[in-house]
Amino acid sequence: MAKTLLTTLGTTKYTETVYFFGEQRADKTCYVAKALCQLFEIDRVVLLLTEEARATHWNCLQDCLPSHVEKIARAIPEGKTEAETWEIFDVLVDSIEPNTQLLFDITHAFRSIPVLMLLGAALLRKAKNVEIQGLYYGLYRHGQAETPIIDLTPAIRLLDWLTASDKFISTGSAVELGQLLDRVQRDFYRQQKPGKGDPRPTRLQSFGQAIRDISRSLELVRPVSLQEDLRKLQRHSTEELAKEAGQFAKPLGLLLQSIQDSYSQLALPAExxxxxxxxxxxxxxxxxxxxxxxxxxxxxxxxxxxxxxxxxxxxxxxxxxxxxxxxxxxxxxxxxxxxxxxxxxxxxATGESGSSLIQQEEQLQxxxxxxxxxxxxxxxxxxxxxxxxxxxxxxxxxxxxxxxxxxxxxxxxxxxxxxxxxxxxxxxxxxxxxxxxxx
Structure with missing residues (x-):
């Protein structure tokens, strides 16, 4: 599966710097795309360029990128009108093949392109089964010898929360919210090794399982099982959970009361x-x-x-x-x-004979x-x-x-x-x- 970098350039003359991500550093360059190719072992670069940006940078960028990297330039308009904005969006989406491993770079994006890239990422994941591996921004500041690359991938995860929240509000299903909580806790322990006494998520996963169980009972019309599921949810709904959500799953903090209010009305009290x-x-x-x-x-x-x-x-x-x-x-x-x-x-009816009353009594019998x-x-x-x-x-x-x-x-x-x-x-x-x- 090819690892693809989707990036863009403007018409500005860029200054050389050393881009770094965590402990890794790339060679000095004026193009963040070159640094990302080194840091993330990119196989293909898709570059969105206006006509003027292509004339300014395309040849230089091709020369500095590693020889094994496939280089693709896609023409886009400047995005001055709504129609041009949608044209950019179409080019962005059409440029990516299904089942691609994709990284986004918005360092030199202009106008609405960062927003379009974010929305495009959400669409590509669903429509083309694209695996979004990162959304990055090179935080260049004049006069600094080194430039950090900022990981904005959580912004894509925020779209997941938005979708899952909308589904819960409209249908009452918390399946996707539960899956997100499970992923948050798993990712934390896979990516980090907290020290002794450091805060860590311990309740998100079990709470996510509880609301998934409730959603399953609701979807399959299991009112008896639902009561047991609701009792489990009540045991998980604690101040500690709210605190943990605020630290590791902030969007859940906004929804926690809504989830509890929506489901608690369906619960029987123990007595x-x-x-x-x-x-x-x-x-x-x-x-x-x-x-x-x-x-x-x-x-x-x-x-x-x-x-x-x-x-x-x-x-x-x-x-x-x-x-x-x-x-x-x-x-x-x-x-x-x-x-x-x-x-x-x-x-x-008025004037009806007594036989009608007898007939009705017989019918009732x-x-x-x-x-x-x-x-x-x-x-x-x-x-x-x-x-x-x-x-x-x-x-x-x-x-x-x-x-x-x-x-x-x-x-x-x-x-x-x-x-x-x-x-x-x-x-x-x-x-x-x-x-x-x-x-």
Whole structure:
């Protein structure tokens, strides 16, 4: 895999200096690209040049670079307009082959090129599987014999934090945040050997694993496992973690409270962990969380099971997770669908004969026992019919002759699902703020 340096030059006449990186020093040169080739064993140099910069420096640079290094010049405009800025970005991205090991040098970049290089690095990693090995800047100061090369690679890592933070805020998934924390702690011990008493990260990795476990349970709709995952997170959420984040993972410090607030609302307090009603109420809170995050598939899957759980409790079946108990309720719900078009329980119209009242009473006698727990049996039947159809459509990946559209599924979840459940089960959908849920 070729190691490529992407760099640029302006039209300035550069002064010779000795560039150094850590304990390594390069030969004296006016071009930082030459120093980077020596310090990092570069195989190919891609140089972005305006027409004027090419005329000023290209020949001299070619002569001073090591003979084994492949040299490529790419023409760019000056970036005076938005269109020219995007043209520079296109040239930058198109200049790099897939699966390349890439270093960026922004020492002599001008105008918007440093920003474009940073954004290009983020895109190349994802789109072309490019391995970004460094972003560097030669900190030249007039009159100094030696010039340090500054490692700006953490700026690229900051983009990782930005992406991971956006994913957490929009979807609730902390998988990428957990991976970043794991990498921060691993990199620290691989690159440094702290002395006795020196601060070191010891909690970031375990906290990252905890939020990854929570994300997995959320994504796969595992409300039971989620509670154990949340208890683990609570044990990790300490002042020591916050202090450690401030030292070794500053972006996490900005998100730590948000992570804890988002997840703690889904946790059952220890004293209610074995209470079936508290469990089902917390499952509804998780359902609301799915709806707020627009996680349609998870909301449909959980809502279908939640209706069964709620009716099990209404029937006095505290073991609502047992298959036998759920089958009893599911059978009764299925029988309601057959009757859902009948105007059950409606009051008689003016002048209606007494025989109509008798007929309605007879109809009510044939309703399953679960009908006694809701105020509107037809609404329950309609909701169960929708949930059954939508759940099957989602679970079977549209493998039927007349699949539902995604817009219809999303509209049902965002507009109708929660109000219907709240109307049918007011006691089990009442969410109270739990003061112990805040960590």
């Amino acid at each position: 209610k962990a074995a209470d079936p009603q508290a469990q089902v109420q917390k499952h509804f809170q998780l359902l609301r969380w799915y709806v707020e995050k627009r996680l349609t598939t998870q909301a449909i899957l959980l809502a279908r099971e939640w209706v069964v759980s709620a009716l099990c409790l209404c029937e006095g079946l505290q073991n609502y997770r047992q298959r036998e108990a759920r089958q009893v309720v599911e059978h009764q719900l299925g029988s309601l669908i057959q009757r859902r078009k009948q105007p059950l329980g409606d009051p008689p 044939f309703l399953p026992p679960i009908a006694a727990h809701v105020s509107d049996v037809k609404q329950l039947a309609d909701l169960w019919s929708c949930l059954s159809e939508y759940r099957n459509d989602v679970a079977h990946g549209q493998m039927n002759p007349d699949p539902l559209g995604g817009e219809a599924l999303e509209s049902f979840v965002l507009q109708k699902l929660l109000p219907s459940l709240e109307a049918l089960f007011p006691e089990l959908t009442r969410l109270e703020k739990d003061p112990s849920a805040s960590w």
